[in-house]
Amino acid sequence: MSASPAFQFADTAPRYTSYPTAPHFHNGVGDAQVRRWMAAVGEDEAVSLYIHIPFCDRLCWFCACHTHHTLRYEPVASYLETLYREIVLAAASLPQTVRVSALHLGGGSPTLLTPQDMHKLMDALREAFRFNRDASISIEIDPTDMDEGRLDAIAAFGTTRASLGVQDFRPEVQKAINREQSFEDTRAVVEGLRARGVAAVNLDLVYGLPHQSVDSIAETVAMSLSLKPDRVALFGYAHVPWFKKHQRLIDEAVLPDREARMAQSVRAAGLIRAAGYEAIGLDHFALPGDSLARAARKGKLRRNFQGYTDDPAETLIGLGPSSVSGFREGYAQNATAMGVYRRFIEKGMMPVMRGIELxxxxxxxxxxxxxxxxxxxxxxxxxxxxxxxxxxxxxxxxxxxxxxxxxxxxxxxxxxxxxxxxxxxxxxxxxxxxxxxxxxxxxxxxxx
Structure with missing residues (x-):
């Protein structure tokens, strides 16, 4: 477009999963204030839960999430014991009659959990909280983590929606971001989820990656759409090496420039819409019958730290290191460092390090x-x-x-x-x- 001459679209801008955004949180919000906000949640009000699993068994160089690379399961098992204690603390701070309308497991890689620990986690959550019968339960999946036992556990967990990270299917791109994942592996997981009754599958694609081109993103979109996902997310790669040091392993010389990123975004979005998906907000697409598309048509679409959602709950409780809770009164973020997070829990305190009152x-x-x-x-x-x-x-x-x-x-x-x-x-x-x-x-x- 040709905007008014004085208007300059910013080269960089927040993603606005909250306002004010996280860089403006401060250490003036802590345990006492968050407990007051939690106690003020209405009786019988619906709330959302977010569980952060801050571990991966490989370090994807493009990732900007708070996560730890581990090849041993002991740190994961130890973390889960602390998480169970935080779940009890959070439930005790909320009115006993609140209801959970949505649960999201993110990471890191939640699918790193063993099937036994997946069952134990759901038992702990259902013991602490009342879930709506129609609660949405979603999980982020790394297809290369998956096996038959984990697929069974995800279904037994009550999962209603699974989001699979794809990024790009070209081997050259995958190698450049340390995320090698075949189309065949991805397809097998999609088919395994559907065979077990998981109702909806999302695919997450990324443009702006090293070695990507308009043709390569178009190829990835075509392969992804052949799996008939219910939703597609199309994210622009966030290159923030000052924030995530491992992104320095990506060769900036082969990153597409601003014009190339724009061309990739436009081409990919056009192909997805042409396949019958409705554009949702900035970077999501959904089949017309999907709940996200229905919410968008009704003007009830919302945005939180997991992106676009049709969940109407006004309170989001984040559990685990670095997770963010959202209340009517403000935001609260848990300690990111595992040791600091654990010490808060051991003292019987909500592990909040920073936040902001609105x-x-x-x-x-x-x-x-x-x-x-x-x-x-x-x-x-x-x-x-x-x-x-x-x-x-x-x-x-x-x-x-x-x-x-x-x-x-x-x-x-x-x-x-x-x-x-x-x-x-x-x-x-x-x-x-x-x-x-x-x-x-x-x-x-x-x-x-």
Whole structure:
């Protein structure tokens, strides 16, 4: 698109899985405050749980997750004993009548767990929490970890949705990111999950990787779609070697530039849509009958630390090192270092090291940014009803953006809407409403 001359789309921007974003969390949030927030959750309210398994048996060089590489199972087994204690602490801090509407296991590699430990973990969770009968239970899968026993355990866990990391199927790309994984291995896991009654399968693809081209990403998309996934996520590789040192093992000379990344994104998205998938937010696609697509059509799509979701719960409880909890009042992040995390639990304390309490203005901006990221639009009336006078300065900023950059944002009827040609840059548009951006020394990944 040709934006207004004065408007410059940022080369980098936050992914806005929260607002304020994690670099602006501080150590003023701890055990006592989080317990107050947990106690304030409504009786019979639905909550979401996120369980972080911070271990992998190989180190993928492209990964920006908080994880530890281990070839021994002893550290994993030891961690699980601490996690069980945190589960009990968290359940005791919430009203006893809360209900779990969604559970997500992420990592790291949750599929590193033995089948026996997978069963034990689910037993611990069901003993501590009440689960809705129709609770969504999802897990992230590394296909190279899988065997028949793990497939059986995932099904017995009650899994309703599995997300498989694919990245790219070309051997040259896989070797450059230390993530060798054949199409045949991936297909076998997909078929094994479906044979065991796992209702939905997601595939995660990545563009912007070393040695990738428009043709190679198109090839990977075609192979992935042949597996008929219910959802496809298409992420831009976040090259942040200042944050994740192992990314320095990637040769920057063979990374695609900004224009090449854009071309890869556009080509891949076009192929996925042409196959009958609906575009969801910035980087997700779903079959029309999928719950994420239905939520998007109804304006009920949401975004949290796991990305786009149709889960309506307003409270997310993160368990495990580095995991983040989200409350109406603010965010709280657990200690990342395993030793520090364990010492908190041993003292009977929530292992929170940092976070942020939301001001009234933060809540307005968080809502505006979430609606932009989910719907590419937000309602003036809804903002006013939700936030009253507190919303007025932010609405004035939106009016100013419309006046200055009509190729980017327009007022249409009762809503502010991101122009279709600018939607690929929605992270940069959202950044226009971020009052924290530029404070401190935080650096962000490529905006496209």
């Amino acid at each position: 001001s009234g203005e933060d809540q307005v901006r968080a809502w505006v940014i979430q609606r932009l990221m989910c719907d590419f639009a937000f309602s003036v009336d809804e903002a006013s009803v939700r936030f009253g006078e507190t919303a007025e300065p932010v609405l004035e900023e939106a009016h100013e953006m419309c006046s200055r950059f009509p190729d980017v944002l327009v007022r249409h009827g009762g809503s502010f809407i991101v122009q279709p040609e600018a939607r690929i840059h929605v992270r940069s548009v959202a950044a226009g409403f971020d009052s924290y951006l530029g404070r401190g020394t935080a650096r962000h990944s490529a905006a496209v």
